[in-house]
Amino acid sequence: MKNGFSRRDFLAFTAASAGSVVLSRAQAADLVRKSGAGRGGKVLILGAGAAGLAAGLKLKEMGYEVTLLEGRTRPGGRVHTIREPFSDNLYAEAGAGRIPSTHALTLEYVKRYRLALDPFYPRSGGNVFLWRGNRQTVPYGGHPDLTPVASHFTARERAVGFDGLSGLYFDRLREEVRAMPQDGWPYPAVQKYKDVNYGDFLKAQGASEDAINALSTGFYEDSLLDFAHDATSHAVPMLWKIRGGNDRLPYAMANELRDQIRYGAGITRIEQDATGVRVSFVSGGRSHQLAAERVICTLPFTVLRGIELSPAVSAGKRRSIDNMYLGPVARVMVQTASRYWEKDKLNGFATIDQAMEIWSPTYGTPGRRGILMSYIYEDLAREYSALTPEQQIERTLGLYEQIHPGIYEQFETATTWSWLNEKYSRGAFLVTKAGQFDLLEVAATPEGRIHFAGEHTSPWPGWIQGALHSGLRTAMEISSAA
Numbered sequence: 001m002k003n004g005f006s007r008r009d010f011l012a013f014t015a016a017s018a019g020s021v022v023l024s025r026a027q028a029a030d031l032v033r034k035s036g037a038g039r040g041g042k043v044l045i046l047g048a049g050a051a052g053l054a055a056g057l058k059l060k061e062m063g064y065e066v067t068l069l070e071g072r073t074r075p076g077g078r079v080h081t082i083r084e085p086f087s088d089n090l091y092a093e094a095g096a097g098r099i100p101s102t103h104a105l106t107l108e109y110v111k112r113y114r115l116a117l118d119p120f121y122p123r124s125g126g127n128v129f130l131w132r133g134n135r136q137t138v139p140y141g142g143h144p145d146l147t148p149v150a151s152h153f154t155a156r157e158r159a160v161g162f163d164g165l166s167g168l169y170f171d172r173l174r175e176e177v178r179a180m181p182q183d184g185w186p187y188p189a190v191q192k193y194k195d196v197n198y199g200d201f202l203k204a205q206g207a208s209e210d211a212i213n214a215l216s217t218g219f220y221e222d223s224l225l226d227f228a229h230d231a232t233s234h235a236v237p238m239l240w241k242i243r244g245g246n247d248r249l250p251y252a253m254a255n256e257l258r259d260q261i262r263y264g265a266g267i268t269r270i271e272q273d274a275t276g277v278r279v280s281f282v283s284g285g286r287s288h289q290l291a292a293e294r295v296i297c298t299l300p301f302t303v304l305r306g307i308e309l310s311p312a313v314s315a316g317k318r319r320s321i322d323n324m325y326l327g328p329v330a331r332v333m334v335q336t337a338s339r340y341w342e343k344d345k346l347n348g349f350a351t352i353d354q355a356m357e358i359w360s361p362t363y364g365t366p367g368r369r370g371i372l373m374s375y376i377y378e379d380l381a382r383e384y385s386a387l388t389p390e391q392q393i394e395r396t397l398g399l400y401e402q403i404h405p406g407i408y409e410q411f412e413t414a415t416t417w418s419w420l421n422e423k424y425s426r427g428a429f430l431v432t433k434a435g436q437f438d439l440l441e442v443a444a445t446p447e448g449r450i451h452f453a454g455e456h457t458s459p460w461p462g463w464i465q466g467a468l469h470s471g472l473r474t475a476m477e478i479s480s481a482a
Contacts, residue, residue, distance in 0.1 A: 028104035031472050032112060040064060043478060044279050044290055046270075047298035048261050049077020050464050051453040053253040054109075054471030055296050056260060062479055067290060068257060069265040069281055071424045074247075075254035077298075078425055078455075079464060081245035082333060085413050091245045092333040092361045092373050094417040095428070096464050099246075101238040103465040105472075106249075113252035116243040122363045125347030128403050129162070131210075132353060135402065137346060144351075151210045162351075165211050169202055170228075174235060177228040185229070185440075185459040193225040197434040210353070218355025218378035219327075219431065226432040226461075233463060241361075249464070269308040270295060270450060277449045294481075296474045298454040298467075301443075302326050302426035313450075316442040324439050324456060326427020328420035330376040330384040332396040336410040339363070339370035348372055350403045355380040358403060369412070372400055385418040392416045429455060429462035444470070451477050 040063050045052045048070035056066045074080075080095040098120045099106050110117065129136040129144040132151050138144050144162045146153055160168050173193070180187045193201075199220030202212045212220070219227060242248050254261060262283065269280040277295045281288055297304065301324040312318065339362065341348050348360020348370065356376040362369070374396055376384050384392050393414045400407040419428035432440060444457035453470035460466030 028108040031105065032108045039479065039481075041294070042067075042292035043294050043296065044069065044277065044292040045296045045298065046267055046279065047077060047454070048072075048075040048250075048254060048257075048263075049298055049454070050079055050250055050253075050467035051077075051298040051455070051471040051474075052296065053250055053257065054468045055298070055453060055475045056257050056471075057253060058472055058475035059478065060257065060260065062475070064478070066257075066260050067292070068261040069267060069279065069290075070261060070263050071266045073263045075261065076247050076250035077467070078419065078428060079246050079250050080417075081247035082331075082415060082417065083245070085415055086333075086335050086371065087412070088367045088369050090335065090362050090365065090367075090369060090371055092331070092359075092371050093241075093246055094331050094333075095419070096246055097241065097359070097361075097375070099240040099242070099464065100233045100236040101240065102233065102236045103460070103463065105468050106463075106465045107240075109249060109253070109468060110242065113249065115248055115252070117240040118243050118364070120239040120241045121349065122347040122360075125342065125363070126345055128346060128350040128358075130350060130352040130403055133402075137344065139345075140347075152208045153210050154206070154208045156206075157208055157211050162214065165207075165215055169205050169207055169211070170215060170231070173224070174228050174231045177225070178232045187225070187229075190225060191437075193228065194223055194437045195434050196224040197221045198224050198227040213353060217357075218380060221433050223432050223434045223437065225437070230462060233460065233465075246464075267299065267307055269310065270297070271310040272449045294449045294451065294478050296451045296453055296471075296478070298452075298471070300326055300425055300427060300454060300456060303424060309450075313447045314442070317445065317447055320439040320441075320443050323436065324443065325431050325433060325436065326419075326425070326456070327378060327429055327431040328381040328385060328418070329428035330381040330392070330420070331373060331417040332376070332384070332392050332414065333371055333373040333416070334393070334396060334400065334407070334414040335412045336370045336372065336407065337412055338368045338410060340406055340410055341370075341404045346404070348404070352399075352403070354399075372404065372407075374399075381418070382420060384416075385420045389416045432461070444473070446477060 042065045043059055045056050045068045048068045052068050056068050059066050078095040081091050082094045083091045124140050126137050126139045129138050131149050134149045136144050146158045199216050201224045265281045265283045267281045271278045276293050278291045301321045304321050347363055350358035356374045359373050362371045419425050444452055451474040453474045455461050455466035458466030458470040
């Protein structure tokens with residue numbers, strides 16, 4: 001039977017797109033739509049996040065018998081929209097929040113399901129800038145004034161202003177990474193940056209403590225190369241979000257696989273031999289086992305560490321599984337009786353001197369109620385994750401009172417989320433620290449009949465695009481296998 005993807009297709013895919021941050025809309029459309037007939041057979045997919053769903057859809061279209069095993073009772077993985085306990089159909093993103101306009105593969109799936117997009121950041125209204133206790137309101141399109149800020153910014157940094165810090169220290173490197181030819185991530189031409197951490201890079205250029213804080217946003221120990229690579233997805237013409245919640249995408253994908261997904265299935269063991277693979281899992285308090293010819297494992301390595309693999313995987317893969325780092329991310333989401341900040345011509349977003357972003361996901365929605373939320377990174381996220389929900393909410397309300405005074409009178413309800421504490425992730429997204437790039441070299445490499453997908457195995461770690469791309473890659477691996 002003719003393959004859906006030929007070996008030539010597969011090699012072209014891995015050479016031209018898997019190793020590059022460049023993927024055209026035409027290439028993306030071809031990847032999503034091209035199917036044809038495959039060899040057939042059974043494939044088990046572990047995880048019904050974006051990676052597992054993309055793999056499952058592609059293999060099903062090629063005639064494979066697929067079963068997706070998902071520990072949660074919902075699809076989407078780390079694409080997770082929170083709707084409870086909010087009122088008036090309000091929602092906030094616990095997981096993936098933004099879709100860059102350059103992520104053609106994600107946008108092709110959005111188009112496939114006819115989902116509407118809205119700008120992630122509002123195009124009007126001012127922001128709040130809170131730095132060392134100094135609060136400023138910055139009109140839309142304006143820049144904060146560093147003159148009155150009690151800080152350690154240097155004279156050179158004050159001259160370029162807060163919004164010029166990236167250009168002063170970082171833009172040249174980011175553009176160097178963006179211009180890399182399609183020769184494979186993590187780009188041999190700039191390997192000199194992989195063992196340098198971002199904070200030390202800034203310090204060596206004479207950046208002040210406050211500039212380092214502002215630019216690294218908690219990722220001081222991130223590899224300089226990893227940080228520069230990720231920044232190319234942030235510095236784009238537009239960042240989008242899906243109207244109605246980003247989880248509308250995985251739910252739409254899962255709807256096509258509804259008869260192939262088994263929820264509430266916690267994986268305990270993966271065993272393979274020359275004839276096939278067997279996966280053991282617990283569902284409904286009972287042990288089960290399914291067999292297939294091949295397995296696609298999309299589980300984060302932080303979770304895979306606790307799953308028995310028989311026989312043992314290669315030493316390089318074991319080292320990658322045991323040491324790959326997923327950043328701890330926490331969210332605190334607060335519902336208010338009104339979007340009271342709008343009376344001051346503010347949009348709810350804020351920049352502060354802590355390792356977090358402040359978003360207002362409800363801007364532009366019908367009704368008067370609003371949501372303010374914190375997207376908290378790294379050590380600060382680990383600190384929040386160790387607190388009770390009540391402690392996190394109280395701490396957040398105190399912060400929001402500084403940003404948007406009046407929060408206590410407007411507060412109605414709140415909820416929290418920690419990807420570090422979530423047992424099916426144990427972290428939010430891959431962060432490659434200095435000295436860890438060897439862990440990426442084998443992350444996506446199959447081990448016998450077990451294939452590996454997920455954002456942590458892709459050229460776009462931390463993005464929906466990466467998860468989708470990895471799912472297509474593993475589908476093509478299986479289709480192209482001898």
